[in-house]
Amino acid sequence: MGQLQANGKQVAHEGKGDIVVINTCGFIDRAKEESIDTILEYAHKKEIGEVEKVFVTGCLSARYKKDLEKEITNVDAYFGTTDMPRLLKSLGANYKHELVGERLLSTPKNYAYLKISEGCDRPCSFCAIPLMRGKHVSVSIEQLVKSAEKLAKKGVKELILIAQDLTYYGLDIYKKRTLHILLKELAKVEGIEWIRLHYAFPTGFPMEVLEVMNSEPKICNYIDMPLQHISDRILKSMKRGTTMEKTNRLIRSFRDIVPDIAIRTTLIIGYPNETEEDFERLKQWVTDTKFERLGCFAYSHEEQTTAYSLDDNVPKEVKQERVSEIMEIQSKISWELNQKKIGKVFRCLVDRKVSKYYIARTEHDSPDVDNEVLVDASSHYLKEGDFYNLKINSSGDFDLTAEPL
Numbered sequence: 001m002g003q004l005q006a007n008g009k010q011v012a013h014e015g016k017g018d019i020v021v022i023n024t025c026g027f028i029d030r031a032k033e034e035s036i037d038t039i040l041e042y043a044h045k046k047e048i049g050e051v052e053k054v055f056v057t058g059c060l061s062a063r064y065k066k067d068l069e070k071e072i073t074n075v076d077a078y079f080g081t082t083d084m085p086r087l088l089k090s091l092g093a094n095y096k097h098e099l100v101g102e103r104l105l106s107t108p109k110n111y112a113y114l115k116i117s118e119g120c121d122r123p124c125s126f127c128a129i130p131l132m133r134g135k136h137v138s139v140s141i142e143q144l145v146k147s148a149e150k151l152a153k154k155g156v157k158e159l160i161l162i163a164q165d166l167t168y169y170g171l172d173i174y175k176k177r178t179l180h181i182l183l184k185e186l187a188k189v190e191g192i193e194w195i196r197l198h199y200a201f202p203t204g205f206p207m208e209v210l211e212v213m214n215s216e217p218k219i220c221n222y223i224d225m226p227l228q229h230i231s232d233r234i235l236k237s238m239k240r241g242t243t244m245e246k247t248n249r250l251i252r253s254f255r256d257i258v259p260d261i262a263i264r265t266t267l268i269i270g271y272p273n274e275t276e277e278d279f280e281r282l283k284q285w286v287t288d289t290k291f292e293r294l295g296c297f298a299y300s301h302e303e304q305t306t307a308y309s310l311d312d313n314v315p316k317e318v319k320q321e322r323v324s325e326i327m328e329i330q331s332k333i334s335w336e337l338n339q340k341k342i343g344k345v346f347r348c349l350v351d352r353k354v355s356k357y358y359i360a361r362t363e364h365d366s367p368d369v370d371n372e373v374l375v376d377a378s379s380h381y382l383k384e385g386d387f388y389n390l391k392i393n394s395s396g397d398f399d400l401t402a403e404p405l
Contacts, residue, residue, distance in 0.1 A: 001104040002102040002103040004091065004093055013106035014106075018051060019051070019052055020042045020045075020051050020054050021091070022039055022042060024058035024061055025060060026058070026059035028300035030300075035058070035060045036060070040072065043074040043075055053076045054074070055075070055076055055077055055078075055079065056077075057081075058081060059081060062132045063132050076090070081133060082134075108367075108385065109385055110349060110350075110351065110384070111156060111160060111351070111367060112159060114144065114151070114159045116138065116139055116144055117168065117169055118163075118164070119134040119136045120135075120136055120165050120168075121135055124228075126238060126305055127302075128303075133164060137172060138169050141178070144185075148192060155385060156192070157192065157193045157387075158192070158194040158195070158349060160198055161197055163198075166179055166201075167200045168201065179209050183195060183213075183216065183219055187219065197209070197223050198366065201225075202227060202242055205225075211257070213261070214257065214258055220364070222261065222366070223254065223264070224293075225264070226267075227247060228268045229268060230244050230247060230281060231281050233273075234274060238268075238307070248289075251263065261292075262365075263292055264294065264295075264369070265291050265293070265295075267286075267296040268299050269299060269326060270314035270319030272312055273313065283329060287329055290333050290337070292337060293369070295369065299312070299314065299319060335396070339395060341392045342392050343392065344392055345391050346373070348373050348389075348402070350386055351385075357374040358382045360373040360374075371398050371400060373401075374399060374400065380403060389404065390403065391405055
């Protein structure tokens with residue numbers, strides 16, 4: 001979007017226009033279905049004259065380009081994840097190297113996602129990301145700091161660091177794990193007040209990160225670490241390089257070193273050969289561990305992955321039943337944890353106003369996936385994008401209501 005605007009093009013995210021560029025995901029069945037539905041929708045709009053041209057890019061297009069070209073022929077061109085210059089050329093624009101780091105935000109102005117690396121070197125059996133994104137490549141600290149400075153000048157106050165694997169950051173270009181050094185440098189950027197960590201791999205986690213989290217107020221006491229499962233047998237088949245004992249030790253270390261930390265994790269349910277015993281062990285572990293935030297997916301059988309050679313032998317309806325059981329347990333845990341927040345005051349960032357409520361978040365909550373703090377807009381005036389001290393009045397399973405002090 002930033003490149004197009006610099007070439008004099010009018011561009012909007014999910015707005016109206018004559019030319020549509022669809023960025024797709026090819027990671028799991030649900031995301032692929034959503035991507036295909038969107039392509040079909042706009043291919044039809046082109047057919048009836050509502051749009052002039054349709055281009056498709058992203059992971060699904062990289063992975064299934066030949067199939068898509070055969071099946072959905074009313075698309076002008078398909079591009080992969082590394083085809084930015086060719087895509088721009090098709091749109092009548094030139095790729096400008098000097099604009100690396102420039103971007104238009106599709107998020108509310110107060111937060112932005114900052115990708116610190118691309119690709120992944122992990123061998124996880126279920127994951128197709130390396131097929132679509134390639135090997136791990138870190139972005140230099142200098143370039144990331146420049147990007148953060150540009151975002152701060154636009155009013156961004158929260159950086160959400162993302163990568164296929166945050167913990168691997170720096171190994172390729174600095175020959176050592178340097179996420180903690182990056183965090184220290186980003187914390188120096190004026191205007192940035194929160195820095196949040198997403199998608200950390202448990203094996204080989206650089207513990208220095210927790211020390212920085214403790215010493216630097218800008219680093220949110222929050223970590224998103226997809227653990228996927230807890231049965232040793234399943235973890236071995238998944239090629240996760242860890243065990244239940246090591247995982248529990250790591251979680252204890254997190255909570256010992258940063259007592260106020262919120263741990264978000266993601267689980268895969270119904271992986272090949274997951275028995276009732278494996279699932280019961282997973283349920284008990286979720287119950288005992290009491291993650292502050294948790295989500296789960298039904299296993300998706302992905303071509304060209306190691307797990308694809310296994311029999312996808314957990315029925316779809318069983319997968320969904322198990323997902324529901326886990327989320328029912330988590331909703332009770334979340335409700336219990338939220339009850340302890342009633343009467344307490346939290347520094348919150350206001351993202352937006354929806355209907356009669358302002359929607360805000362604590363440092364323990366990431367946009368879209370975590371709890372929200374609701375403030376009655378008919379009784380209070382808050383400025384979107386600003387921080388406020390909010391007193392929690394009540395709570396449900398996942399959301400809280402509050403009032404400003």
